[in-house]
Structures are given as structure tokens and as C-alpha cells.
Amino acid sequence: MKGLWNATAVTEFILLGFPSNQRFQNFLFLIFLISYLLTVTGNLVIITVIRVDLHLHRPMYFFLSNFSFMQICYVTVTVPKLLIGFLVRINRISISACFSQCYFFFFLGGIENFLLAIMAYDRYVAICHPLRYNAIMTPKLCWSLTCGCWLGIFLGSLLPVIFLARLSFCGPNIINHYFCDVSPLLKLSCSDTSLLKSNFFSLMWVIVFSCLLFTLVSYINIICAIMKIPSTVGRQKVFSTCGSHLTVVIIYFGAVIFMYVRPKDSYAFEEDKLISVFYSILTPLLNPFIYCLRNKEVKDAVQKIIQARKFIPGLSTQYK
Template sequence: MKAWGSSNESAVTEFILLGFPEMHNFQKLLFVFFSFAYVLTVAGNLLIIIIIKTDSHLHRPMYLFLSNFAFIQIWYTTVTVPKLLSGFLVKTNKISIDACFAQCYFFFFLAGIENFLLAIMAYDRYLAICHPLHYTKIMTTTLCWSLLSGCWLGIFLGSLVPIIYLTKLNFCGANTINHFFCDVSPLLKLSCSDTSFLKSNFFSLMWVIIFSCLSLTMLSYINIIFVIMKIPSTVSRLKVFSTCGSHLTVVIIYYSAVIFSYVRPKERYSFQEDKMISVFYSILTPLLNPFIYCLRNKEVKLALLKITKRKFV
């Protein structure tokens, strides 16, 4: 089996994912930890989707975006964790070139949607807080689905370009990836082709996606903060801010890890360091999101209590 679009010079037909060899003595413990984290992530985000679908009071734009975000989180972690878990059970964790490229594509496809969803959710909070009288007229069902459809379709097509170029590279030497999933950086390092064009274009695309979404998010929150500061009552300020507190917490955690991983100077970090950061934003962040939204969002907590009472009382 050869890479998509590869020439006959490609000798590598599969890669070996190293995972965490430096923690060899803790493989069983890591398997239990990541298995538990994965189950909690899927269950927690699925619970959010069920709560929003079940409670009619949550059938609003804010929660439509949140349910989409929870859906993304489930698949985002599913792209990497099952293969990571299999590595703890076998001596050599192999992955075919095609599967590696597919994993790479879906990881960045879902990550791109996550960035845009965070920006859309921030814009929704901006409209609700800064323009409450016009909110329902602006944030219509049609606009909600248009934003979501544009987000999914745009990232789907945009993510294809760098992956197509990646599949045309030749891999004819070492096939060991010092990571727990097929990330672009270690793949470029292994290629025996000229990767300068793909490297510059891929990381330029990353910069555009990350900073355009972050800029829109920050702009929304700057306007929100200005409006909140004009409210005379401290209690009222806290009440208004609580409607976007959960989202802001997720934004800070997510972008702190992603920027540190993909935007800092590449020559100054090791893949070992990158792996640990990747664990944080690709596994731990999706795990924390359900707890953040459930514990900090009063409406979600109330909806959860209603469902619980309905089932057990």
C-alpha cells in the first residue's frame, strides 16, 4: 500500500507511532487513565447533547452552537485516543500510510471547526449582551444554520489542500513517528521530499485560522466587557457575565495550549514537549469542557436536574 498520490520511490508503507516510550514502566497505568478520560469525554459531551435536545428551554442559538461543539469534541478525541490506547497493548503501534493521512486530516478538520465554533459562540454572546433588543431578529434560525454550514463546509474544503500536498510526499527512509498520532510536523520531518512549500503553507494556514478566530473572539469579548462595565450594579454585572463565563473559560484553556503548540518558533521545541502539549489540548480539554459547561451554566444544571427527577422520581 502506498501513500495517496505517491510515486514508485516511496518505500515506506506504514508508520510506527512511538507514543510515550519514556514512560514504559507506566503503560498499564496510562492505558487506564486515557481509557477513563476517553469514556468520560464521550459520555460528558453526549450528555450535553441529550440535555439540550431534551429540554425545550435550551432550544436557542447559544445551545445549538454548544451541542455542535460537544459533538465536535467527541469526534476530536476519537480521532486520536483509540489508536493511542492500542499502543499500550501492543509492542509496536503501527499505522498504515493511508490511515495516518486520514487521521491527520480529520484531526485538523475537527480542530478547525472547533476554532470557528468558539468564534461563532463568542459572536452569539456579543449579540445577546450588547444588542439584546435586536438579538432575536439578527440571530435567526436561518443565520445559525448558515454559520454552522459555512463553518463545516469551509473547513472541510480548506483542510483538503494541505493534506493533498502531504500525500504527494515521498517517505523512503525512517518510519518512526515520535508522537501518539499522525501530526504534520513529525510527518514533514520524516519525508525525503522537499517539504518547504508545504511547511510554509500549512503553518501559514494554521496562523490564519487560529488568529482570525481568536481575533473575532477577543473583539466580541472586548465589546462585552465594555457593556458590562457600564452596568451600575455589581450583582447585575456578575449575572450578565455568567452567561458567557463558561465559554470564556474554554477559550482561554484551548487557545493557550494551541498557540503554544503551533505558533511558537518551531526550532526551539522538541517533539517530546509537543506531545505533552498535544495531550492537553486534544485529550484533557475535551474532557474538561462538559464539566465547565455543566458546573458553570445554571440553565444546563437546571435542565440536568429536571431530566434526573423525571427519570428517578
């Protein structure tokens, strides 16, 4: 009976968020709202441009549109609940909603790792095997990679969260975070979490470092191929095709590794929240600007669409 009572003792959690005075809360609400709207809008622009411009119907941009869709979902998992927290005195979340948020955050984070690795492979084939690019990166392979990525992580993320949901929560129900992350949930549980903690973070490290290693190997080969190009202009032109993706890779993996590889006894949840803001909110905000400003083809496609909108009666003709 005790175990049953423990399992049902806590029916909801309270997300502590960023406690401060009301004026600063209002300021943070405005900042995060603007960031969220810019992130969603920027990624929708990228998806729309890729869909409209036939010149961008290539594997590189097919993966980029998937990446942008994932980013929209990623910020939508956490930011709306964070915004609510700035408007209410106590930001409550039910246990089922908490576990769902935790699942989708972990699931979409895994998708991000694999999509970055797939995009690195695409750049590797394009630069190191240009003559065989169309034969290798066929539509069938592109769909297989993306569908396998989404489906595989969707199913693979279920098991850890199922075990997490079976834990007992019978004590404090205040989560010192702005969303339901695994670490604070494990800390609140009155069950033995040592095995789950070990398995969960081992799985996470396998995902992160395997994707990072695959990405690094791809870029090492890319850099070696670029260095063999005799002209400086030629090297710059080839490198520009992967510059945007490389920038995103450095920002994302740098933040994630700093978040999860530090010794566990050397930091507090306050630091976790700040770092989480960087890789779960700031990085998705920067990505559309990085791909639009550093990618000439996307930038040109956006300019073509903007110019075409000035001639509404002959939109299709002007666009062509």
C-alpha cells in the first residue's frame, strides 16, 4: 500500500522557472515571446522558400526543411509553458503533461543530433564525391534517412520515459527549471533512480557523441578535400556550401556537451536553466538567421520571392 500511495501522492508539479520581481518577469515574458515568434516565423520562412523555389528542391534543402520543422516543434514544447509561468503566480503542470513534455523534448533533441549528422553526410558526398552525388543522394535515400531518423528516435525515446513515469513521487513537487527535464525529475523521485539515471544518460551520451563523431569525420574529409583545391577562391566557394551547417553544429554541440559532460557535483540547477535557454531557445532562434545570412542560395531565393510579391498580377511570371 505504501508504494501505491507514493505513486499517487504527487498529482502535479510546480515549475519554478525564473523567479524575480514582477517588472523583471514582464520583461522576460516579452523577450521570450519575441524570441519564440521570431524562431517560428524564421523557420516557417525557410520551409516556405524551399518549397516554393524549385532550385532548392535538392537533398541539402530537403534536410534543412526537416530541420526547420523540428526546430519549430522543439521550441513549442517548452516556450509556451515558460511564457505562462511569467503570467501566473504558480506555474502548475500535471504529471502526465510533465512526462509528455519531457518525452518530446528528449525525442526532438535526438532528432536534432541525427539531422545534423545526416546534413554533414550530405555535404561530405557533395564535396568529396561530386560526380556521384546524384547517384548516391537519391530521393529514396533521403526519405529513408529522414523517416528512419524520425521513427527510430520516436520509438527509442519511449522506453526511458516509460521507466521515468513509473517512478514514485511522494515528496516536494517543485521543479527548479522552466520545463520538465530529466535531471530535476530524478532528483524529486523517492524511488531508487541510480539505474535509470545511469541508463538514461548513457543513452543520451551515445546519441550525442555518435552523431558528433560522425559529423566530425565527415568534416575532416570535407576539409581535406577543400585543401586539395588549388585556388583560394575555389576553396572559399566550396566551403561556403557547408559554412552555415558547420556554424550550427559548433553552437549546438558546444552547448550540449557543456551541459551534460561536466562533473555532476560541480554545478547547480540554476546553471542548468541558463545553459538550457542557450541550446533550447537561443540556438533555434539563431538557426534561421544563420542559414539565411550565410547561405547565398537561400538568401537569393528569399530576395526573389520578395521582389515577386511586388508584382502580384504577374507573380508566377515574375518569379520564373
